[in-house]
Each structure stands twice: as structure tokens, then as C-alpha cells.
Amino acid sequence: MTVVAPADRRLMEGSEAMAEAAIAAGCRFFAGYPMTPFTELLEHLAKKLPEADGVCINAESELEAVGMAWGALATGARAATGSTGQGLSLMQESFSEITLAELPLVVFNMARGQQDYFQATRGGGHGDYRHLVLAPLDIAEAVELTQLAFHLADKWRNPVLVYGDYLLAHTHEAVSVERIEFPPLPSKAWAVDGSGGGTGESRLVTPLGLAKHGHEAPGIERHLRGITAKHADMEREEQRAETAFCDDAETVVVAFGTPAKFVRYVVSQLRAEGEKVGFVRPISLWPYPFEAVAQATDGATTVAVFELCAGQMIDDVRLAVLGRAPIVAIGGISTDGSGFGVGPLLDAEIIRDRVLAAHRGGADAELPPLPVNDRG
Amino acid sequence: MTAIKSRGTITIDTDTCKGCELCITACPPRVLSMTSEVNQLGYRYPQLHPGCTGCAACLMVCPDFCFEVFRFDEPVLTDIAGAAEEPS
Amino acid sequence: MPREHVGAEGPVGPVLDTSTAPDHAKKVADLKPDLLLTQEHNLCPGCGEPLALRVYLEALQELGVTQRSIMVAGIGCYTAFTSTVDVDLVQALHGRAPSVATGAKRMQPDSVVFTLQGDGDMVNEGLQEVLHTAARGENVTCILLNNGVFGETGGHMTATSVLGQRTKNTLDGRDAEYHGYPILIGDLIARLQGAAYVARGSVHNAGAVARTKKMFRRAFESQLRGDGFSFVEVLTMCPTGWFIPTGDGPDYMHETLGEVHVMGELKVGGVVKTTEELHDENVARQREVEGALERGGLDR
Numbered sequence: 001m002t003v004v005a006p007a008d009r010r011l012m013e014g015s016e017a018m019a020e021a022a023i024a025a026g027c028r029f030f031a032g033y034p035m036t037p038f039t040e041l042l043e044h045l046a047k048k049l050p051e052a053d054g055v056c057i058n059a060e061s062e063l064e065a066v067g068m069a070w071g072a073l074a075t076g077a078r079a080a081t082g083s084t085g086q087g088l089s090l091m092q093e094s095f096s097e098i099t100l101a102e103l104p105l106v107v108f109n110m111a112r113g114q115q116d117y118f119q120a121t122r123g124g125g126h127g128d129y130r131h132l133v134l135a136p137l138d139i140a141e142a143v144e145l146t147q148l149a150f151h152l153a154d155k156w157r158n159p160v161l162v163y164g165d166y167l168l169a170h171t172h173e174a175v176s177v178e179r180i181e182f183p184p185l186p187s188k189a190w191a192v193d194g195s196g197g198g199t200g201e202s203r204l205v206t207p208l209g210l211a212k213h214g215h216e217a218p219g220i221e222r223h224l225r226g227i228t229a230k231h232a233d234m235e236r237e238e239q240r241a242e243t244a245f246c247d248d249a250e251t252v253v254v255a256f257g258t259p260a261k262f263v264r265y266v267v268s269q270l271r272a273e274g275e276k277v278g279f280v281r282p283i284s285l286w287p288y289p290f291e292a293v294a295q296a297t298d299g300a301t302t303v304a305v306f307e308l309c310a311g312q313m314i315d316d317v318r319l320a321v322l323g324r325a326p327i328v329a330i331g332g333i334s335t336d337g338s339g340f341g342v343g344p345l346l347d348a349e350i351i352r353d354r355v356l357a358a359h360r361g362g363a364d365a366e367l368p369p370l371p372v373n374d375r376g
Numbered sequence: 377m378t379a380i381k382s383r384g385t386i387t388i389d390t391d392t393c394k395g396c397e398l399c400i401t402a403c404p405p406r407v408l409s410m411t412s413e414v415n416q417l418g419y420r421y422p423q424l425h426p427g428c429t430g431c432a433a434c435l436m437v438c439p440d441f442c443f444e445v446f447r448f449d450e451p452v453l454t455d456i457a458g459a460a461e462e463p464s
Numbered sequence: 465m466p467r468e469h470v471g472a473e474g475p476v477g478p479v480l481d482t483s484t485a486p487d488h489a490k491k492v493a494d495l496k497p498d499l500l501l502t503q504e505h506n507l508c509p510g511c512g513e514p515l516a517l518r519v520y521l522e523a524l525q526e527l528g529v530t531q532r533s534i535m536v537a538g539i540g541c542y543t544a545f546t547s548t549v550d551v552d553l554v555q556a557l558h559g560r561a562p563s564v565a566t567g568a569k570r571m572q573p574d575s576v577v578f579t580l581q582g583d584g585d586m587v588n589e590g591l592q593e594v595l596h597t598a599a600r601g602e603n604v605t606c607i608l609l610n611n612g613v614f615g616e617t618g619g620h621m622t623a624t625s626v627l628g629q630r631t632k633n634t635l636d637g638r639d640a641e642y643h644g645y646p647i648l649i650g651d652l653i654a655r656l657q658g659a660a661y662v663a664r665g666s667v668h669n670a671g672a673v674a675r676t677k678k679m680f681r682r683a684f685e686s687q688l689r690g691d692g693f694s695f696v697e698v699l700t701m702c703p704t705g706w707f708i709p710t711g712d713g714p715d716y717m718h719e720t721l722g723e724v725h726v727m728g729e730l731k732v733g734g735v736v737k738t739t740e741e742l743h744d745e746n747v748a749r750q751r752e753v754e755g756a757l758e759r760g761g762l763d764r
């Protein structure tokens with residue numbers, strides 16, 4: 001990845017940085033429905049996309065938003081939609097079928113915490129489908145991963161989900177959104193623009209495994225198997241993770257997304273104090289970097305999982321560790337009074353105590369009680 | 377001997393017909409009847425009698441695109457007791 | 465002595481050869497529209513949907529917009545046409561074609577974008593999609609094939625099924641108290657400011673098919689002018705879903721669905737008519753025709 005166009009550095013919230021990154025990546029269509037904490041991403045794109053000769057539609061429902069993106073994608077444009085987890089729940093049928101239609105949709109989940117991990121990685125829709133999922137640590141990484149998302153979506157002709165959250169959306173930082181140059185991709189010969197009509201070579205964008213009369217249709221079974229084969233390739237090639245201090249770690253902490261920045265900080269502090277703790281951060285949530293996590297936890301006697309939910313990514317950690325070490329959940333549900341935002345658990349001191357408890361107690365660790373949101 | 381005047385005629389793709397009979401009732405001069413034979417799909421299909429006007433109503437109501445419709449340069453007479461004669 | 469054949473008698477005379485094109489004649493109507501790759505399909509005998517398909521493909525061709533048309537298909541029996549129409553096409557989900565059409569049109573504003581949907585698709589699953597697209601004045605044309613049932617799944621009640629209509633899940637006929645009332649989608653759309661042309665056609669006979677073709681032309685012309693949202697509903701026969709013989713389809717449709725979803729133009733040139741007004745107009749026109757017949761006119 002080469003940085004092509006250095007831009008001015010200015011103070012902006014994560015939502016704005018991601019909007020700019022999407023436009024830098026060539027996104028020219030967005031549709032969305034306001035919902036906290038996604039709303040600002042829609043607002044920024046509503047303002048900026050027309051300035052970039054793009055279209056942003058305030059859709060009348062989430063379901064229509066993803067439909068509009070579908071139509072834009074079918075014409076060969078780079079298009080995206082987004083919401084928070086609840087809104088993405090509404091879009092699931094379309095997500096499944098857009099995957100089967102092999103359209104390069106980019107989806108933004110500005111989530112309320114980390115409890116949408118299953119929705120993102122297992123998929124809430126029907127059928128054998130997979131989305132690439134990228135979880136940025138902070139705004140700078142979000143700017144990179146947003147652009148990467150559009151590239152990977154086109155590379156694989158498959159949807160890519162960017163897992164953000166309230167903290168990412170609303171934190172302000174000094175950011176320069178620099179356009180990244182990616183390797184070239186084949187042109188979209190499959191895209192529908194009307195010009196095929198009456199030629200005998202008109203195009204069909206469909207999830208159903210059909211083809212135009214006179215062309216061999218794969219049929220639904222062969223079509224589905226082909227997509228599954230593609231997903232196997234994606235699984236091999238698109239795993240991404242960050243590891244630190246794992247070589248001699250006794251306890252390895254696993255975390256993703258914005259909370260992982262807190263965990264990484266805590267681990268590096270504890271290391272400085274002589275504690276043998278390590279850190280692994282999946283950057284791709286699907287494909288989950290099983291090998292990287294397995295390797296990082298290979299010598300550990302305890303694996304701790306920090307996530308802001310009842311425990312979802314922990315399932316994948318269990319699969320990576322395969323019983324070699326006990327796994328201790330040190331995260332939990334923590335949110336603010338509204339339920340949208342950041343809870344008291346996202347606190348370096350509190351996380352440090354919980355990491356230490358796991359490090360010292362192992363499988364029998366007694367964790368401090370979870371902090372309580374003072375607004376209940 | 378009387379003869380009936382046909383201003384037009386049709387071709388019928390009997391192999392594609394699904395025997396729905398919509399053409400029979402749609403034909404304004406009522407010159408179509410259903411055969412008693414069946415085609416390769418197992419359906420009976422229409423046949424044409426003298427008096428066609430070339431209005432194409434049959435074609436417009438056929439769900440299976442079985443018809444082509446023609447208008448004669450000069451109306452053709454069919455002796456209703458025998459074969460077609462030369463145009464008069 | 466040669467005579468004209470009088471229709472009331474039924475067919476007389478010998479069976480004529482219809483296997484090859486005749487000499488000394490001019491073809492006046494083709495087997496199938498150019499935009500249809502094959503005449504073959506697996507839709508039922510007596511299905512009205514291909515009748516609508518023919519005339520809107522012909523309308524597109526006549527308007528010369530073949531090479532900039534994008535079709536968005538919903539899910540129903542008509543999904544079979546996605547393989548056989550020679551038009552660039554995007555398959556949408558059940559009810560979701562209008563939003564897909566919106567996205568496509570915004571990215572390809574010079575193309576003629578139209579949807580093909582059934583009543584179960586558009587008026588049940590996708591009611592909000594078509595209303596929002598119309599309200600937005602999106603420059604697309606939505607086409608509704610209305611047979612008052614979910615044909616593909618076997619003939620169940622939809623939001624357009626009429627009172628008394630027997631369907632697979634209203635075997636004793638649709639009952640207002642239990643099943644509620646049908647939605648006259650054309651009326652809802654016509655009242656939206658973003659809707660420019662709204663019409664309801666039917667394919668119960670050749671005359672109706674011809675009238676419906678004109679509606680398609682006007683709808684596409686409206687889109688080409690950029691007037692806003694255009695909409696054509698077409699009543700189509702589904703003898704399988706209605707559990708009736710194929711030959712009875714047109715009359716059954718005209719007398720049941722057609723009495724409620726009345727044929728005519730609901731909105732054109734800014735003028736909105738209600739279905740009730742169309743009904744009264746049709747009754748008046750019918751009386752005129754009958755009167756003329758009684759007086760000895762229309763004897764051809």
C-alpha cells in the first residue's frame with residue numbers, strides 16, 4: 001500500500017475521517033438511515049459525496065438503504081451502506097443475497113459496543129455466506145481499513161464490513177486522510193449499464209445462479225459451491241492480526257477494535273513492570289486469524305479475552321487455542337446510560353486489574369466485579 | 377358452392393402451444409378451433425379455418441408466442457366445401 | 465358467391481395450412497418481440513404475464529431505448545423472464561426492486577430503469593419501497609403484474625386479492641372481517657406528488673392488451689422526460705392460482721379483479737382520478753358501445 005496523496009491534517013471526528021476515506025477510495029454512492037452512533041457517518045457523506053460527484057440518499061429505511069446500494073453496485077459503482085447493529089439486523093437478507101450476487105458492498109457498522117461480533121462474523125442472514133470483516137483500532141487505522149475495504153470488496157467481489165463503534169465515531173483527533181494506492185483490479189465487465197440490451201449479450205446480475213438464454217447457467221448448486229470456494233481462498237489470504245510481547249508471555253490477552261487500544265496500552269505497561277503478559281489483536285474478524293492467535297498463545301498458561309459484550313469473540317479464541325490453555329473472559333457488558341456508547345469498563349486502570357487477576361489466578365481467577373454504569 | 381373470404385392468415389407454432397385456448401375466444405371472427413390431436417408437450421393446439429382478418433388478436437393473447445400474423449395482398453377465397461381457390 | 469365470415473357461427477370450413485408463411489402476403493405481427501431471446505418458458509398455460517411482457521418489450525423497442533434500459537426484477541413466476549429478456553438486468557429480492565432501481569438510476573441517470581414485480585412482491589412485501597420511491601419522485605418506472613395471488617407459491621391471498629376471491633388460504637373467499645380489504649395500490653401512488661404517470665391496464669382481451677401497451681409507452685416517455693415516478697399496473701390471469709380452467713381466465717379476471725382494480729389512467733398530466741371515477745367512466749363507455757350496437761353500428 002503506497003500513500004499517494006498526502007492531505008491536510010485537521011481535527012475531525014472518526015465518522016468524518018471514515019467518510020473522507022470512503023470518498024478517497026472512490027465510493028460514489030451511499031445510502032443510510034439515521035441511527036446512533038452511525039448517524040454522523042451518514043451526515044458527513046450526505047455533505048461530502050455530492051461535492052465529489054457522488055450520490056448520498058437518506059433512505060426511508062435501512063432495508064431500502066441496502067437495496068439502493070445494491071442497485072448502485074450492480075452498475076459497477078463503488079457503493080456502501082451502514083448502520084449500527086440493530087439497523088444491520090434489518091439488512092441481513094440483502095447481505096446474504098448481495099454476497100451470492102457477488103457484488104462488492106462495503107458496510108459500516110458503527111456499533112454500540114462489541115456485541116455485534118456474531119452478527120458480523122457469523123452473519124445474521126441465511127445461507128452459506130461470509131463477509132470480510134475489518135475492525136480498526138483507532139481513527140488512523142480506520143482511515144486505512146476503510147480504503148482497504150473498498151479494494152478487497154472489488155478484489156473478491158464480496159461484501160466487506162468495517163466494524164466501528166461509538167468511540168471511533170465520536171472521538172476527535174488530528175487526522176490526515178491520505179489516499180492509498182492499491183494494486184490494479186480487473187474492470188467490471190459484469191456491471192449492468194443498459195448497453196447490453198438487444199445485443200444478445202445483455203448482462204444479468206443475480207444471486208440465483210441463472211444466466212441469459214444462450215449462455216450456460218451454473219445452476220444454484222454450482223453457483224453456491226463456487227462462492228464457497230471463493231470464501232475458502234479469502235479465508236487463506238485475508239487474515240490480519242497484530243501481536244506484541246507474546247514470545248515468552250505467560251498470559252496473553254486477546255481483544256479487537258477500539259477497546260484493544262486500551263488493552264494494548266495496559267499490556268505494554270505491565271510488561272514495563274516485568275509482568276510476562278502478551279497481546280494479540282485480530283484486525284480481520286473474518287477470516288479470524290486463527291493461526292496468529294494460536295501461535296501467539298502457544299506458550300501461554302492463561303489466555304484472557306477482553307470484549308465489551310457478554311462474550312462472542314471468545315468462541316473464536318477457544319477455537320484457536322483448542323484447549324491448550326484455560327481461557328478467561330475478562331470483559332463484559334458495559335455501556336453508558338443510553339446504551340449507545342462507552343461504558344465504565346473501558347478504563348485502563350480497571351482493565352489492568354482484570355488482566356492482572358487473570359494473570360495471577362489463571363483458570364481459577366477471581367475477577368473484580370464489573371463496574372456499574374452510574375446511570376444504571 | 378359458397379366461399380369464405382380471408383383477408384389474413386397466421387402460422388401456428390403448435391409445438392410450443394400449451395393448450396390454454398385463449399386464442400379461441402379472443403378471435404373476433406371466431407376462425408380458430410382446437411384440434412383433437414396433442415403436440416409433443418401433450419397439449420391440444422389451435423387450427424385455423426377460413427375468414428381470418430389478420431387482426432392479430434390471437435397473437436396478442438397468446439402466452440406462449442405461438443403466432444405470426446399475415447395480411448394477404450388480395451383476399452383469398454376458400455370454398456367451404458373444398459380447397460382454396462386463386463385470389464379473385 | 466364469396467361472403468364474409470360471420471363470427472357468431474363459430475369456425476366453418478376446412479382446416480387451413482398454418483405451418484409455413486403464406487405467399488402474396490405481408491407479415492403484420494412477429495412471433496415474439498426482438499428483446500425476447502426465446503419464446504419458451506415454463507409459466508402455466510393461460511398465464512397473463514407473458515402478454516404484458518410482450519407489449520412492454522415492444523414499447524421499449526419502439527422508443528429506441530433498448531441499449532440503455534436496465535430492468536430490475538422482483539421474485540415471482542416472472543423471475544423466469546430474467547434469463548430470456550435481452551435487457552441488462554439486476555435481480556432484486558421479493559419486494560425490494562424499487563430501491564435497487566433507485567440506486568441503479570442514480571448511478572446511470574441516462575438509462576431507462578424499470579422494475580417488474582408481482583402483487584405479492586410489490587404490495588405485500590415491498591409496499592413501503594414502491595411508495596417511498598414514488599414519493600421521492602424517482603425517475604423510474606415500476607411495473608406491477610397483478611393477479612391477486614402469490615402465483616409462484618401456489619395461489620395464496622395477497623394485499624390485492626378482492627373480497628370473495630377464493631385463494632389457497634381463503635378457501636371460502638376473502639372475508640373483510642377476517643382478512644381485511646384489498647389495497648388499490650395505484651390510488652395510493654397517484655396521490656403522491658412525486659408520481660407523474662399512474663395507470664392500470666389489463667390483458668383480458670386483445671383490446672385491453674393494446675390499451676396497456678399505450679400505457680407502457682406513456683410511462684416510459686414520462687421517465688424519458690424526467691417527469692418523475694411512473695407506474696403501470698397490469699391485471700394478468702393466473703388460472704392455476706385461481707383454480708379455474710385456462711379458458712375462463714380472462715372473463716373471471718375482468719369480472720372479479722377487474723371490477724375492483726379498474727382499468728384506466730389514474731394520473732396523467734397532473735390530473736388524478738380515483739378508481740371509482742374510472743369505474744364510472746368505464747360503465748358510461750360500455751353503455752355507449754352497447755347503445756351503438758343496438759342501433760346497428762359496429763357490425764364488422
